[in-house]
Amino acid sequence: MKDDPKTFANSTSSVHAGIPATRPHHALALSIDATATYTFANTAELERYMRGEDPDPDREEYGRYGNPTVCELERRVAELERAEDGVAFSSGMAAIATAVLSLVKAGDHVVLFQDGYRRTRQLVTQTLARFGVEHSIVPSGDLGALSVALRDNTRLVIAESPTNPHVFCVDLAELAGIVKARGRIRTLVDSTLATPVNCRPLEFGVDLVVHSATKSLAGHNDVLGGVVVGPQHLVSLLRDARGVLGSVLDPHAAFLIARGLKTLGVRTERQNENALAIARALEAHPRIERVFYPLLESHPSYAAARAQMRGGGFMVSFIVKGGRAAASRVVDAVKIPKIAASMGGVESLIEQPAIMSYSELSAEQLAKIGINPALVRLSVGIEDTADLLQDFAQALDVAG
Numbered sequence: 001m002k003d004d005p006k007t008f009a010n011s012t013s014s015v016h017a018g019i020p021a022t023r024p025h026h027a028l029a030l031s032i033d034a035t036a037t038y039t040f041a042n043t044a045e046l047e048r049y050m051r052g053e054d055p056d057p058d059r060e061e062y063g064r065y066g067n068p069t070v071c072e073l074e075r076r077v078a079e080l081e082r083a084e085d086g087v088a089f090s091s092g093m094a095a096i097a098t099a100v101l102s103l104v105k106a107g108d109h110v111v112l113f114q115d116g117y118r119r120t121r122q123l124v125t126q127t128l129a130r131f132g133v134e135h136s137i138v139p140s141g142d143l144g145a146l147s148v149a150l151r152d153n154t155r156l157v158i159a160e161s162p163t164n165p166h167v168f169c170v171d172l173a174e175l176a177g178i179v180k181a182r183g184r185i186r187t188l189v190d191s192t193l194a195t196p197v198n199c200r201p202l203e204f205g206v207d208l209v210v211h212s213a214t215k216s217l218a219g220h221n222d223v224l225g226g227v228v229v230g231p232q233h234l235v236s237l238l239r240d241a242r243g244v245l246g247s248v249l250d251p252h253a254a255f256l257i258a259r260g261l262k263t264l265g266v267r268t269e270r271q272n273e274n275a276l277a278i279a280r281a282l283e284a285h286p287r288i289e290r291v292f293y294p295l296l297e298s299h300p301s302y303a304a305a306r307a308q309m310r311g312g313g314f315m316v317s318f319i320v321k322g323g324r325a326a327a328s329r330v331v332d333a334v335k336i337p338k339i340a341a342s343m344g345g346v347e348s349l350i351e352q353p354a355i356m357s358y359s360e361l362s363a364e365q366l367a368k369i370g371i372n373p374a375l376v377r378l379s380v381g382i383e384d385t386a387d388l389l390q391d392f393a394q395a396l397d398v399a400g
């Protein structure tokens, strides 16, 4: 019997899923296998390995093709997402770029959603365009527009749920249904903002899930990485491409991500609580024009989020009344969140997309892509809820 798709990774699976029963030297913790290559005792052993007959199925030949520390991380993320297999990369963008390059060729067509990660959009609209891959961009979460955009040569749909900064969610079951009905199209869902604790996209029928492990999976803003999980036949395609493109994750970085992953469950629960409390408090505040959080009834994605997510995640965005300068005053007045790019970690981070992520765009260009100059993006950390609420209350007083 297939499980209810609304099941999620939790603290128990964060700590234990994918961990081997025994380790070398009876160590409890994962070791860092710092090696670039692997040895063979003699040519007979090497020949056996090359024929695929080595008694150790996990044996590796060279560091670009595999590493035991990295492999354990891959297995763990795959288990948390209930995937057959996983493959790790040196960053989230390395993961997305390797996946996309594995799945499309010249003459193919790719569809992506408007509010997607900026560098993913750039990869498709600029890099892939140079190699003869066509694309269409449809409004976030608009599955009617997606259906219309699909062509005979469409081979890949890239979605994110929730998106950044407006935390739009796409109905994953409906998305998978539309795409599957057309055949020959793969869906790649960037689930970085959801984490497997809040949503498991594969359970709704999408093909591949990608994470920037830099964010919640690692969780401490101290390492970059990316992971793609899905069925074995697709993941092995990506693993082969990684061997060609060289987008490998270093074992030291894999160790940090694997350690961070142990607390994914507890961190995400706290972030869900903090973010919902802050979203509600901001929505009730007279100096705030609008709040974006998937589990606020006012959010356009509320129904989709309720249907497929356990919690709303760590990202809250809001528009401050009074425009760009008023928003900057709030950003400057909060004491706990640091001004920084990135998100999902234990520290609350805050930024104004018009100034940081989209600084080179004019007011007209910002309006065109729907970024209000007074929009503030908050990645809520694991600090105490009361302290964060108090900090925002004082900042809105000071900045008014």
Ligand SMILES: *Cc1c(COP(=O)(O)O)cnc(C)c1O
Pocket (backbone or CB within 6 Å): 091, 092, 093, 094, 117, 160, 164, 190, 192, 193, 212, 213, 214, 215, 224, 225, 226
């Ligand atoms: C950060 C991010 C990426 C890119 O990941 P890096 O690890 O920075 O390369 C991709 N998608 C989303 C949604 C992200 O937030």
